[in-house]
Amino acid sequence: MSFETLNPLPMEPTTVRQSDPTMVIEKPRSLVHIHTYGSETPFFKGLAEGKLLGAQCTNAKCHNHKLGEMLPPRVYCPDCLEKMTFMDVKDRPAEIYTHISVKYPGAFNKLPNPCHLISVRLEGVSTILMSYLIDAEPEIGLKVKPAFNTQKPSFTILDLAWKPA
Amino acid sequence: MYSDKEWRTPMIRFSRQHLATPNQMRPVYVVAGGSSDFRKKYPEKKTEELCIEAFRMMALENDLKVDSIQEVKDRIQMAIYGHFADHFGDQLLGESLIHDRLGLDPLPNYAVKTGGATGGSTAFAAAMAVASGQADCVLALGWERMDEVNTKVGNHYISTAADKDFETELGHSYTGYYALMAQRYWKIFGKGSDAFRRTLGKISVKNRQYAYSNPFAQTHQKVTVDEVINSPIVADPLRFLDCCLMSVGASSILLCDEKTAYELSDDPIRFYIAGGTHTLRTADRRNMDIPLLPNEREDQYMHLEERFPGADLYPGFTGFLAARMAAYYVYGMAGIENPVEDFDLVELHDAFTISDVQSYEDLGLRPYGEGADYIESGDAYYGGKCPSNISGGLLGCMHAVGATGLMQIKECMWQLQGKWAKFHAKPHMWERFGKTIPEDIENLQVPNAKTALAISHAGVGSHVTAAVLRKEVGV
Ligand SMILES: [Zn+2]
Numbered sequence: 001m002s003f004e005t006l007n008p009l010p011m012e013p014t015t016v017r018q019s020d021p022t023m024v025i026e027k028p029r030s031l032v033h034i035h036t037y038g039s040e041t042p043f044f045k046g047l048a049e050g051k052l053l054g055a056q057c058t059n060a061k062c063h064n065h066k067l068g069e070m071l072p073p074r075v076y077c078p079d080c081l082e083k084m085t086f087m088d089v090k091d092r093p094a095e096i097y098t099h100i101s102v103k104y105p106g107a108f109n110k111l112p113n114p115c116h117l118i119s120v121r122l123e124g125v126s127t128i129l130m131s132y133l134i135d136a137e138p139e140i141g142l143k144v145k146p147a148f149n150t151q152k153p154s155f156t157i158l159d160l161a162w163k164p165a
Numbered sequence: 166m167y168s169d170k171e172w173r174t175p176m177i178r179f180s181r182q183h184l185a186t187p188n189q190m191r192p193v194y195v196v197a198g199g200s201s202d203f204r205k206k207y208p209e210k211k212t213e214e215l216c217i218e219a220f221r222m223m224a225l226e227n228d229l230k231v232d233s234i235q236e237v238k239d240r241i242q243m244a245i246y247g248h249f250a251d252h253f254g255d256q257l258l259g260e261s262l263i264h265d266r267l268g269l270d271p272l273p274n275y276a277v278k279t280g281g282a283t284g285g286s287t288a289f290a291a292a293m294a295v296a297s298g299q300a301d302c303v304l305a306l307g308w309e310r311m312d313e314v315n316t317k318v319g320n321h322y323i324s325t326a327a328d329k330d331f332e333t334e335l336g337h338s339y340t341g342y343y344a345l346m347a348q349r350y351w352k353i354f355g356k357g358s359d360a361f362r363r364t365l366g367k368i369s370v371k372n373r374q375y376a377y378s379n380p381f382a383q384t385h386q387k388v389t390v391d392e393v394i395n396s397p398i399v400a401d402p403l404r405f406l407d408c409c410l411m412s413v414g415a416s417s418i419l420l421c422d423e424k425t426a427y428e429l430s431d432d433p434i435r436f437y438i439a440g441g442t443h444t445l446r447t448a449d450r451r452n453m454d455i456p457l458l459p460n461e462r463e464d465q466y467m468h469l470e471e472r473f474p475g476a477d478l479y480p481g482f483t484g485f486l487a488a489r490m491a492a493y494y495v496y497g498m499a500g501i502e503n504p505v506e507d508f509d510l511v512e513l514h515d516a517f518t519i520s521d522v523q524s525y526e527d528l529g530l531r532p533y534g535e536g537a538d539y540i541e542s543g544d545a546y547y548g549g550k551c552p553s554n555i556s557g558g559l560l561g562c563m564h565a566v567g568a569t570g571l572m573q574i575k576e577c578m579w580q581l582q583g584k585w586a587k588f589h590a591k592p593h594m595w596e597r598f599g600k601t602i603p604e605d606i607e608n609l610q611v612p613n614a615k616t617a618l619a620i621s622h623a624g625v626g627s628h629v630t631a632a633v634l635r636k637e638v639g640v
Contacts, residue, residue, distance in 0.1 A: 018208065021209065022208055022209055022210075024208045035329075037330065040330070044330075063178070067451075070449070071448070072328070072330075072331045072446065072448060072449070097349065097482070098345045098346070098348045098349035098352075098482055099345070099348060100341055100344035100345050100347070100348050100400050100401050100402070100403075101398070101400065101401040102336040102338045102340075102341040102344075102399075102400045103397070103398040103399060103400065103401065104320075104338065104340070104397070104398070104399040104400065105317075105320070105336045105337050105338050105341075106317055106318070106319075106320030106321035106322075106323070106324050106336070106337030106338050106339075107315075107317040107318045107320070107321040107337060108321050108337055109321075109336055109337045109338070110334070111335070111336055114401075115335075115336055117335055117336060117341050117342075117344075117345060117400075118345075119345050119349075119447065119448070119482065126451060126452075127448050127449050127450070127451065128447070128448055128450070128482070129448050130331065130332055130335060130342070130345070130446070130447065130448050131335070132335060132336075140348075140349070140352055140475075156330075156334050157330060157331050157332075157334050157335065158334050158335075
């Protein structure tokens with residue numbers, strides 16, 4: 001055996017960053033995560049089809065039944081733990097609840113820099129969705145409507161953006 | 166579609182059992198604490214070296230009535246470890262590695278992870294072990310290693326503590342998710358004013374000023390309000406100097422039952438702790454009635470929206486339900502009736518200047534909408550009614566996540582034991598970390614401190630622990 005055989009795939013070799021006073025090495029790596037959207041799949045498929053699916057509890061005995069859709073949607077109602085029903089809420093009047101601009105994003109960010117993060121309140125929806133704004137400067141109360149990346153979807157939450165209504 | 170009025174219907178209901186005051190089956194005491202120093206990068210030492218340094222300080226420098234490490238180890242029956250991020254340290258089961266290096270096998274240990282509140286939750290678990298009788302003496306030790314990746318990757322790693330499908334992709338910036346709350350708070354409660362922006366700046370100035378006199382601290386750089394509000398934007402309106410540090414280091418405390426506490430120490434500190442939680446995603450916060458703290462009145466918030474237009478929801482994006490619940494529980498346990506009057510000092514989780522202000526209101530230091538007054542009144546300063554973050558906090562001292570809550574508990578304990586100077590104002594305490602004691606070091610011992618509060622907080626408010634420490638008088 002020779003040491004050469006220990007490293008058959010030297011694509012990401014270890015390198016020495018410093019030797020003194022302590023040794024510090026660099027260990028590069030690239031890897032792939034395989035991730036399922038499970039029963040939330042209709043939401044992410046829906047974005048690519050121009051649909052915005054919230055989830056409604058349809059259990060008449062549940063406190064959450066009449067309290068509007070939840071967005072992000074959930075598979076199960078957090079109160080009764082019965083399965084929720086997806087409903088398209090893309091045509092609901094919507095406005096910016098709060099907003100910011102990220103100027104120093106973390107690694108792997110795909111949004112333009114700076115990007116305008118917004119929280120959107122939709123009429124009849126009981127939660128306040130985090131998303132991002134395009135084609136406008138954000139302000140609290142600005143009326144907005146969803147924009148969908150149907151042309152070349154990434155099948156991530158980035159397929160949904162908002163622009164002035 | 167349901168109406169705007171219905172939208173404000175309380176969606177969370179509390180049962181009698183939910184609101185019951187927690188109980189310790191027997192009293193819990195904290196008797197000793199220790200820390201490494203904290204640095205942004207620490208290539209000089211491995212994680213286990215830092216943990217052992219914290220343990221050695223805890224065992225050997227807290228005036229325990231023992232002569233050796235072995236005598237302390239002989240007492241310990243269990244260990245709880247706090248380590249927030251396996252991916253930062255690139256090490257699963259780090260608790261086993263540390264436990265072995267400390268020579269504590271084969272005693273039981275387990276690790277606790279609750280994001281930014283990991284340190285507090287570690288103390289929480291250790292306290293429950295003592296209170297239940299599971300063990301008479303429990304080690305709580307936490308650490309974080311955040312220098313194996315660059316800051317941008319580090320920010321991405323932290324952003325994975327948001328919902329990875331619905332939030333993390335949006336900028337990979339936890340600061341951004343906090344800033345959404347900051348903006349709303351500033352507009353509604355701060356009326357969008359420059360004065361409120363300056364108040365936020367003062368928090369950073371204050372905590373960094375205290376860090377200047379703390380040998381453990383990562384920074385010793387005093388800043389001005391203008392420097393804070395002109396520092397580079399991370400996620401508008403939050404700027405670099407509004408944000409906590411990212412640190413490497415370790416902290417530990419030793420919790421005991423009453424008998425062991427007095428065998429080991431002449432000045433053990435009574436220890437109460439409780440926790441609360443709330444949604445990981447701010448999006449999911451549902452409206453509810455505000456659960457009141459002992460110093461709040463039923464009618465206090467009935468007309469909040471008249472005074473602060475837009476204060477339409479609770480907790481909305483401006484409150485921390487988890488902090489309020491943790492406070493509600495622990496104030497009940499420890500008999501706290503008015504936090505500002507009852508606490509001689511507090512250590513809060515100042516991850517961001519804005520979250521510090523939000524916390525003042527959910528911990529009962531000020532009513533909703535009036536958090537800024539805690540700073541502006543002078544109450545929050547050394548010499549004020551209820552000084553906060555004399556350690557320098559997360560803005561000035563450190564945020565080595567798994568260690569943070571333990572560091573803050575330990576600092577409170579030293580204050581109540583009258584040992585601030587012993588651990589901060591002696592030249593050898595600076596020299597051991599390769600530093601020189603500043604000539605203009607401030608004496609930050611709170612005179613006659615008897616009761617303290619230490620908060621540990623995760624996410625945009627997902628987990629919070631609240632610990633009350635009390636010096637027992639005349640025992
Ligand atoms: Zn339901």
